[in-house]
Amino acid sequence: MLRADAASGLTYVCEPHWHLVDSPFCQRRISVDWFWQTARPARLSSADVKVLGREALLLYLCAHLALHHRGARLLWLCDIDLLLRREGERLDWERLLAKAREYVLVLPLRAVLAQAMDVLGAPLPGDIAERLARLEPDAAEQKAFAAISGADPQAGGRARFLNHPAQMPGWSARLEYLLANTFPDRAYMRRRYGFRRAWLLPF
Numbered sequence: 110m111l112r113a114d115a116a117s118g119l120t121y122v123c124e125p126h127w128h129l130v131d132s133p134f135c136q137r138r139i140s141v142d143w144f145w146q147t148a149r150p151a152r153l154s155s156a157d158v159k160v161l162g163r164e165a166l167l168l169y170l171c172a173h174l175a176l177h178h179r180g181a182r183l184l185w186l187c188d189i190d191l192l193l194r195r196e197g198e199r200l201d202w203e204r205l206l207a208k209a210r211e212y213v214l215v216l217p218l219r220a221v222l223a224q225a226m227d228v229l230g231a232p233l234p235g236d237i238a239e240r241l242a243r244l245e246p247d248a249a250e251q252k253a254f255a256a257i258s259g260a261d262p263q264a265g266g267r268a269r270f271l272n273h274p275a276q277m278p279g280w281s282a283r284l285e286y287l288l289a290n291t292f293p294d295r296a297y298m299r300r301r302y303g304f305r306r307a308w309l310l311p312f
Contacts, residue, residue, distance in 0.1 A: 110122070110123040110124070110125070111123075111300075128141060129141060129144065129169050129172070129173075130172055130173070130176055130177065131176075131177065132176055132253070132257050134213075134249075134253040134257070135172070135176065135212070135213065135214070135253075138212055138213045139212040139213075139214075140212075143165065143208065144161060144162075144165045144169070147161070147162035147164065147165050148160060148161055148162060148165070149161075149162055163192075163196045163199060163200050163201075164200055164201055164204050164205040164208065165208075166192060167189065167192055167193075167196075167200065167205065167218075168205060168208060168209060168212070168214060168218060170185060170188055170189050170192065170221075171189065171214070171217045171218045171220075171221035171222065172214050172217045172218075173185060174186065174189070174217075174221050175216070175217035175220055175221050175254075176217055176254075176257050180220060180221065180224060183228075186221070186224060186225055186228060186229060187229065189221060189222075189225045189231065190225050190229040190230075190231040193225065193231045193232055193233065194231070194232060197232055197233070197234055198234060200234075202234070202237055202240075205218075206240065206241065206244065209244070210244060210246075213246070213247070213249070213250040213253070214250075215241075215244045215245075215246040215250060216246050216250060216251065216254040217254065218241065219241050219242065219244070222238070222241065223238075226238070295310060298310060
């Protein structure tokens with residue numbers, strides 16, 4: 110959803126989301142109810158808002174970096190490092206590890222926290238790193254994580270692209286997804302690639 114502001118010359122983008130992650134595999138396993146229930150009130154400028162609770166925020170940031178950006182965005186890694194430095198001692202690690210297991214996010218949590226420690230020296234209290242290393246993800250999570258995150262060098266972009274519809278219920282949803290992503294609409298293509306001439310669309 111776009112809104113162009115004539116006065117400032119800026120275009121504002123509003124992107125509604127119905128889930129925290131875009132992987133159908135994760136959407137089927139993750140209940141957003143817990144994220145709402147543990148959200149905390151906060152003040153943003155003059156507005157009263159809700160923000161994710163500490164444990165929910167760390168779990169989400171790790172999932173987002175690993176599954177959406179495949180671990181390749183320093184910006185998100187810095188957010189995780191900052192959260193650990195500010196809130197690490199107050200985090201309920203028992204709850205966090207339990208939710209990672211319940212929501213099939215053991216591998217994203219493990220991979221991203223290890224990356225944050227290695228790259229930025231992010232602090233993890235006590236034996237959390239060891240306990241996280243001992244957590245056993247189930248076979249379905251291992252397979253999905255390899256395809257979504259690109260962890261499997263044999264998978265490549267095609268496997269990641271096909272993994273989404275494979276996890277969707279019903280052929281109509283799969284077909285709709287494949288058509289929308291193979292043939293995006295004209296407005297999206299113009300915004301994404303910045304071309305102005307219509308004849309460039311097929312290319």
